[in-house]
Amino acid sequence: MGRVYNFSAGPAVLPEEVLREAAEEMLDYRGCGMSVMEMSHRSKMFQQIIDEAEQDLRDLMQIPDNYKVLFLQGGASQQFAAVPMNLMKNGKAAYIITGQWAKKAFQEAKKYGEAVDVASSADKTFSYIPDCSDLPIPEDADYVYICQNNTIYGTVFKTLPNTKGKELVADVSSCFLSEPIDVTKYGVIYGGVQKNIGPAGVVIAIIREDLIPEEPPVKDTPTMLAWKTQADAGSLYNTPPCYGIYICGKVFKWIKKLGGLEAMKALNEKKAAILYDYLDQSKLFKGTVRKEDRSLMNVPFITGDADLDAKFVAEAKAAGFENLKGHRTVGGMRASIYNAMPIEGVEKLVAFMKKFEEENA
Numbered sequence: 001m002g003r004v005y006n007f008s009a010g011p012a013v014l015p016e017e018v019l020r021e022a023a024e025e026m027l028d029y030r031g032c033g034m035s036v037m038e039m040s041h042r043s044k045m046f047q048q049i050i051d052e053a054e055q056d057l058r059d060l061m062q063i064p065d066n067y068k069v070l071f072l073q074g075g076a077s078q079q080f081a082a083v084p085m086n087l088m089k090n091g092k093a094a095y096i097i098t099g100q101w102a103k104k105a106f107q108e109a110k111k112y113g114e115a116v117d118v119a120s121s122a123d124k125t126f127s128y129i130p131d132c133s134d135l136p137i138p139e140d141a142d143y144v145y146i147c148q149n150n151t152i153y154g155t156v157f158k159t160l161p162n163t164k165g166k167e168l169v170a171d172v173s174s175c176f177l178s179e180p181i182d183v184t185k186y187g188v189i190y191g192g193v194q195k196n197i198g199p200a201g202v203v204i205a206i207i208r209e210d211l212i213p214e215e216p217p218v219k220d221t222p223t224m225l226a227w228k229t230q231a232d233a234g235s236l237y238n239t240p241p242c243y244g245i246y247i248c249g250k251v252f253k254w255i256k257k258l259g260g261l262e263a264m265k266a267l268n269e270k271k272a273a274i275l276y277d278y279l280d281q282s283k284l285f286k287g288t289v290r291k292e293d294r295s296l297m298n299v300p301f302i303t304g305d306a307d308l309d310a311k312f313v314a315e316a317k318a319a320g321f322e323n324l325k326g327h328r329t330v331g332g333m334r335a336s337i338y339n340a341m342p343i344e345g346v347e348k349l350v351a352f353m354k355k356f357e358e359e360n361a
C-alpha cells in the first residue's frame, strides 16, 4: 500500500498516526467491543470522547470559559445562515469580501437582513487582502464578517480588521489550528473541520456566550440553527457526527504532542517558505498572491500557460503528488499544505517542480 502526497484543499490530508490509531480501534474501541461508529451518542464512552475533544481544543486555543465550543453539522456553509440568524438583532452586518466563501456568506446573510459589503478585493481576482483599518462600518451593524484564510485564492488576514467596536465573526475553515490566535478578539469563530482537522461532517463553532440569543432575532429560525439549542445540549441536542468528532479529538492530541499551536505555526511557516522561496526565484512558476497576504495553508501558482499547467498537474499526479489542480474558477495549480502535510511532501514537490522547470525551459 502506498500513500500519496495529497495536496487537496479539502477534504484533505490527515496525520498518518491518527489514521493508524483509528484503524486499530475500528472494531473494538478500548475494549468496549464496538466501533465508535456503532456507539450511542448518549453513552458514557462517547461522552468521554466529546468532553476530551472539547477540553483539548480549549487547551490548544486557550479558549476562555465564557466561550461555548459547539460541534455541529451542516458544513461551514450552514453557518453562513446561522450567523445572521443568531446575530442580526439590528438586522444589519458588514461583510469583507475576499473570495468566494466570503461572498457566499454575504449573499446568504442578505436573505435575513441588510448585509453591507464594506470592502472587497474582487477587482484583482481576490489576490490580496484589502486595507481594513478604517472601513465604513455602519453604526448599527451587529457584526463584521471575514473569511480569515481564503482557501481558493490563497490569501490570509495577517492583521484583523478594525471592526470599530463591532463583534468580529470569522470563518477559519482553512486555517483552523494552523497557528495561535487570540480568541478574545472574536465574537464567533467557526469552521468546517475537513480542511485542517478531521473528516467532513463536523463544524466547530466557538461562540462568546453573551452572543448566543435566548431566541434568535430572525423569525422562524429552525431549531437546529439556533445556537442555543446546541449550546444548552452540549452539542448533543440530536445525534452529532460522532465518528468525526472522535477523529478531531485525535488530531487535537496529535497537535498537542507536537508542542501545540506555536510549534504548529513554526512548522507551517517552514513548509510554506520552502514553496514560496522556490516560486519567487522560479522562471517558470509564479505565485498569484500579493506577498504580504500569502496564506500558510493554500498556495496557488501558475505558469501562465494553461496547457503547461495541465501538463504539470498530470505529471505531478503520475509522480504521486495528488490534487494540485487549481480551483475550477481560478485555473492553474494550488498546493494546500495543511498541518498534516509532512515537510518531506513539500520538499519533494519543490524538487519535482525544479525538474519540471528544467525539462520545460
Ligand SMILES: *Cc1c(COP(=O)(O)O)cnc(C)c1O
Pocket: 010, 074, 075, 076, 077, 078, 101, 147, 149, 150, 151, 171, 172, 173, 174, 192, 195
Ligand atoms: C471549504 C470551505 C467552506 C465550505 O465548507 P463546507 O463544509 O463544504 O460547507 C467555507 N469556508 C471556507 C473558508 C472553506 O474553505
